[in-house]
Amino acid sequence: MQWFPGHMAKTKRLIREQLRLCDAVFELLDARIPSSSRNPMIKEILGTKPRIVVLNKIDLAEPGQTRTWESVFIDEGHPVLKVDSVRGTGIRAVTAVVQKAVPRTGTALLMRPLRVMVVGIPNVGKSSFVNRLVGQRSARAGKRPGLTRGKQWIRVGRNIELLDTPGVLWPKFEDPEVGYRLAVTGAVREEVLDVEDVARWLLNWLLANSPTALKKRFDLRALPGECADLLDLIGIKRGLLLPGGRADRTKTAAALLKDFQEGRLGRFTLDET
Numbered sequence: 001m002q003w004f005p006g007h008m009a010k011t012k013r014l015i016r017e018q019l020r021l022c023d024a025v026f027e028l029l030d031a032r033i034p035s036s037s038r039n040p041m042i043k044e045i046l047g048t049k050p051r052i053v054v055l056n057k058i059d060l061a062e063p064g065q066t067r068t069w070e071s072v073f074i075d076e077g078h079p080v081l082k083v084d085s086v087r088g089t090g091i092r093a094v095t096a097v098v099q100k101a102v103p104r105t106g107t108a109l110l111m112r113p114l115r116v117m118v119v120g121i122p123n124v125g126k127s128s129f130v131n132r133l134v135g136q137r138s139a140r141a142g143k144r145p146g147l148t149r150g151k152q153w154i155r156v157g158r159n160i161e162l163l164d165t166p167g168v169l170w171p172k173f174e175d176p177e178v179g180y181r182l183a184v185t186g187a188v189r190e191e192v193l194d195v196e197d198v199a200r201w202l203l204n205w206l207l208a209n210s211p212t213a214l215k216k217r218f219d220l221r222a223l224p225g226e227c228a229d230l231l232d233l234i235g236i237k238r239g240l241l242l243p244g245g246r247a248d249r250t251k252t253a254a255a256l257l258k259d260f261q262e263g264r265l266g267r268f269t270l271d272e273t
């Protein structure tokens with residue numbers, strides 16, 4: 001798996017450089033994998049900069065577990081936001097949390113907007129989150145022409161400036177399970193994945209944690225124990241076939257991952273506290 005291409009090393013440098021200009025950081029985590037989506041390099045880069053944990057994609061995660069994870073991060077000393085950046089759930093609370101998280105010392109800080117950098121793994125929803133925040137105030141911003149905007153800094157209302165950054169992963173997953181969780185939730189580009197292997201991992205997870213979701217989605221009365229069989233069964237059910245009538249495992253695996261990523265199998269949290 002090649003999940004740490006050159007541009008990620010570049011992003012790491014960008015984060016380091018821009019951090020000096022920032023008052024705080026939004027650490028976007030995927031609510032389905034709050035621990036696996038946490039980049040261990042980020043902690044070391046951010047140092048003591050105030051960090052606001054944003055649990056994004058809460059619409060895809062199991063709500064009870066999201067609350068449990070929220071308390072874990074609060075206990076660590078971070079403010080926590082629970083957000084669905086597509087529908088906008090939780091967005092209204094953001095501004096107040098930022099204002100509270102940044103210690104206001106010195107007049108200089110009061111004279112300019114707060115600068116907050118958005119960091120997170122690929123596909124976690126950083127740009128959606130930024131767009132949601134901007135959209136909320138776009139009418140108001142439109143009434144004040146003449147505002148100069150930097151190329152990368154995006155103004156939110158009067159008080160906050162955001163810096164969207166590209167997604168970063170880290171070079172080595174210590175725990176292979178973390179790699180699988182990142183893969184099934186869509187953080188790793190499909191071209192570098194063995195989709196069949198990842199889909200089998202997901203099927204095993206669902207068999208162990210929510211067999212009824214599988215039965216319901218694919219209209220199966222009973223589940224075979226063997227994962228390869230189950231993948232074939234799903235392929236046949238969905239009509240994803242090779243010439244000759246066998247299931248097309250590659251296509252079936254990709255379709256299953258898509259179903260999971262779009263929430264069609266249900267709401268799941270893969271990381272346990």
Ligand SMILES: Nc1nc2c(ncn2[C@@H]2O[C@H](COP(=O)(O)OP(=O)(O)OP(=O)(O)O)[C@@H](O)[C@H]2O)c(=O)[nH]1
Pocket residue numbers: 056057058059060083084085086087120121122123124125126127128129165166167168
């Ligand atoms: N269901 C759901 N989907 C979301 C949410 N936030 C983002 N998405 C989807 O996730 C995908 C990635 O969103 P982006 O905002 O592009 O993610 P990103 O972190 O900016 O990705 P990179 O820039 O590639 O690192 C898109 O298909 C979004 O629609 C959310 O809260 N819920």
Ligand SMILES: [Mg+2]
Pocket residue numbers: 126127128164165166167
């Ligand atoms: Mg983006």
